[in-house]
Amino acid sequence: MSIKAETSEILTRLGVDAKSFSGGGLAVRTPVTGETIAEVPAISATAAGAAIDKAHEAFKAWRDVPAPRRGELVRLLGEELRAAKDDLGRLVSIEVGKIRSEGLGEVQEMIDICDFAVGLSRQLYGLTIATERPGHRMMETWHPLGVVGVISAFNFPVAVWSWNAALAFVCGDSVVWKPSEKTPLTALACQAIFARAVKRFGSDAPEGLLAVLIGDRDVGEALVDHPKVPLVSATGSTRMGREVGPRLAKRFARAVLELGGNNAGIVCPSADLDMALRAIAFGAMGTAGQRCTTLRRLFVHESVYDALLPRLRKAYESVSVGSPLTSEALVGPLIDKAAFDNMQKALDAARSLGGKVTGGARFDSGSAEAYYAHPALVEMPKQDGVVLEETFAPILYVMKYTDFDAVLEEHNAVGAGLSSSIFTTDMREAETFLSARGSDCGIANVNIGTSGAEIGGAFGGEKETGGGRESGSDAWKAYMRRATNTVNYSKALPLAQGVSFDIE
Template sequence: MQTNINSVLKNLGILDLNPAYSTGNTWGGKANSVTIDSYSPVDGKKIAAVRVADKEDYETVLTQAETALIFWRNQPAPKRGDIVRQLGDALRIHKEDLGTLVSYEMGKSLQEGLGEVQEMIDICDFAVGLSRQLYGLTMHSERPNHRMYEQWHPLGIVGIISAFNFPVAVWSWNAALALVCGNVCVWKPSSKTPLCAVACQHILARVLKQNEMPEGISSLLIGNATGDLINNDKRIPLVSFTGSTRIGRKVSAAVATRFGKSILELGGNNAIIISKDADLDMSIIGAVFGAVGTAGQRCTSTRRLIIHEDIYESFKNKLVKAYGQLRIGDPLDQHNHVGPLIDKDAVDMYNQAIGKGKTEGARFVVEGGTLTGDAYNSGCYVKPCVAEVENHYEIVQEETFAPILYLIKYKTLDQAIALQNSVPQGLSSAIMTLNLREAEQFLSCAGSDCGIANVNIGTSGAEIGGAFGGEKETGGGRESGSDAWKGYMRRQTNTINYAATLPLAQGIKFDL
């Protein structure tokens, strides 16, 4: 495995890089600076050490970004789009290697790692088209011989703080849109997956260099301390943060204090309602993948199944049987369904959640636990588990980033929707039903209160064409498709007077 990953790193061009930061074509950091080690949760082996950026490195990056912004925002949007198109082409070339690195450094299955890179390619394609559609509105003026319209301008430097569970895709959601909108980007990735970030930055840096672009259009900063610097920096008008609700509150407060803008993608506590009119076989697939995909470490992972009482026992039995067929192990082995958690701290949180659930009265129909043995020597492998609970249990109201699925019984659809909505988070939701009335009620204003509401598909897995994000403690942010691009720009209303006189609005008279 180690020889294989070294080959992957070499193919990605990062085997000998040990940067604290990158401003594009330049990689830097002090040779004696503090380092962080990246360990794979797959086998517990150290992949590499990466230097950590200090405040001096941070200032180097910001200075380059400020200079690059002056050049980049003045390029025609389709020209900016062409650079992003080339990034998408480069990602196509490196899809297998980058997907493998994502799988090995983060622990998700190889299929999911490859899917994450495909998501990057898709957002680049979306952004290329968007670069010719940064449209504004035209309005009729109340004053004769006047024209009113609005246009959108880039905000400036966009700070991107991403999480370990999607170490490359979330950066691309932000970067592709921010770049075509005329912004420059400064990226602080998770310190748990720094090599994935280095690989992405290296791929984009080559594209920028081939096009003779200046330093600083896209920059990378390694190390947790740089997050606070970004959040409190008035030179960065927008911070896009993906992570826990707890940290998101701090980010939001820091950015708002300086009147900056933030895009927050925080916790999820997602439910699927299983109707008595559901296709149960299809529902099982959606529920199991939603609960165990990425080992339950997606913000859109399915945490709760709200099941109609008439089919509760039969569906539970189907679910238990399906869980018995799951294969847990090396995520690079495509025969396995479930890989490891990101690290041993995550395993501890998983075990604590199980203990707390049992204390509150949860009855586990599929028992959990930590896996041991040669195949699981990293200490990061756990058993996906299923528990019968009441929705009001404290542990059920929380988001646990692990493959723990809670079963809840309901009588009426109104009750099911109320159960689904009665958690602090509001990211993703779904209903499995062949009943049109149920589906429409679920999607109505009296239905799901989440930013994402699906019918006959699960809670996890989002296409880039739609805006991604949620309500309540999920933060209210929107990224990716639809008109999410507007979050990276500032709106300006313009009025042009082509008359020989100066009439005032509202009929006001002011004669000299």
């Protein structure tokens, strides 16, 4: 069966109307072979505005539904995702090129955040606050915020939506989702899965609670600029974040920005090298380096450099590359030609700075329009130039270090950083790395790689933006507004000293 035919079958099984993926003006290609697998109708900016208005009306009804009842809808969504896991995971592999385990793993994250959000629906707690006024009680309450806009990137086409949507729904918000133009099919599939959950849930869920806007840049701009969208959660490059952030700030809207990460790891003299090797290889090569948590820079102490690097080179030279649909390869394709070209430009720049490159060449998959690459290990004389930039491809820059305090400065010397890790059995090094003068990233790990964020611990905190967190902990507060309430249960109204008036 052709990939196009398989894609059509999966979408039909998931409940997506055939008109939604055929005959449209937006061509969808699979990075696995480069072939076009669907043609999706795109929405205009005007139609996007109408969908947002409808979502606002849905919000006004949804906010009055009790939070535990809202949690029931998310519970049903989790059930539907469990039933659809194999199909949706396969569709992720087709549309993005992830290997099977990572496609399924992304859907599992969706299921996990639904479980988290169901419990959260009974834990939207406010504080009781001590007040200076006798006979009064002061407290905080949390209320639904409004329409939540979600802009997602191609590399996590379904999980990012769910991290935001599951929390937003239990908080009483409606959701408008602008997926990447490269991954509209998985978004349509999620919309259909959510519709099944709504059908089981009943009439308490208003029409328009979820809208999916498939379109170009102007559609994303319409979402960012719409006055009825008080929060936009955007995932993508730092360049995109620099455009979205000021537009939201101009109208005093909130932003949750999860942007690129030039993430680093440190291998200390006392590190367990077997453990470090596995974590480094997975973190740097997984998903063909197309994660925001991909390990991109590695600092290795000079005392263990010569022991670790030959083993790391061997891992890079032996890793399997190939189609995630027809092989057991560990590294799949880059998303498109532009990604491959950017990878080659970065490697050329590294060579010009004295970098020694292992790997990095194009892998012949048999499909001229598909862009596979051997992961690249680049030994650099120092951190400079292209090393300070994030390239969304499987490139790992490796550098020696001698002084721990100095390497912390080097670790933190990049503009974008989402995740970080250190490999050490020295308690002082580990605790310093986690301290205020250690890693400046939102995720800091000890003896585990940079990738593999887990539901429950809020993901994000990209250091360049301070742009918020999602998927766990107290991230739900971003999707709500807080009010402070004071109740006077006394018989008198205390006035400021020296103030009185006759009320007779």
